[in-house]
Every structure is written in structure tokens, then in C-alpha cells.
Amino acid sequence: MGGRMGVIRRGSDVTSHVSASKCAAGPPCLQHFSVIRSIGRGAFGKVCIVQERKTKKYFALKYMNKRRCIEKGVAANVIRELTLLSKISHPFIVNLWYTFQ
């Protein structure tokens, strides 16, 4: 997905996610998921439910336009959020499962 990055989260109400043959065994990428439907929108990204082709589990995928984040001066904030989420495990905070771009 050129110019965009995806963040895979697993939320309390969205639990479960592919494998396009070429990258089935590789690192997570958009081709590993089927997009089900849009569920939300934030200041710099959109969120949709996706299903992992291999496991059939559903996740919330947040995707954003990298150029727009840079132009608006929020890239550092996005990276800070990702860094924090990757270290946090709490029942009241969405868990970060994968990131890719």
C-alpha cells in the first residue's frame, strides 16, 4: 500500500484476520487481510475491520497517509503512539498486534 501505513489492533469489540500466496510466510502486510468494512475515522487515519486470511481472526486496521502526517507535522506523534502501544498491555487499552507500511 504505497504511501500508507497500517496498524493492526485488536479491540474489545473487534476480535479476530490471508495469505496471498506470495507473502503468506513473510512479515505481516496488507495482502494478509481481507477488508470487511469501515468502522471509524480519526484525525489522521481511518479504521476498518479486517479478517486475517490464514487464521480467520478479525482485527481493527488503522491506516493513514504518511505524506499527510508529515505535512501536518504529526509524524513524530504517530511514531510515539506506536512505540507506546507496542509496550503496553492493558485490558482497557487496545492492543497493537502488527504494523507495516
Ligand SMILES: Nc1ncnc2c1ncn2[C@@H]1O[C@H](COP(=O)(O)OP(=O)(O)OP(=O)(O)O)[C@@H](O)[C@H]1O
Ligand atoms: N480496536 C478498535 N475497535 C473498534 N473500533 C475502533 C478500534 N480502533 C479504532 N476504532 C474506531 O475508529 C475511530 C478512530 O480511531 P483512531 O484511533 O483513528 O482515532 P482516535 O483515537 O479516535 O482519534 P485521533 O485521530 O485523534 O487519535 C475510533 O473513534 C473508534 O470509533
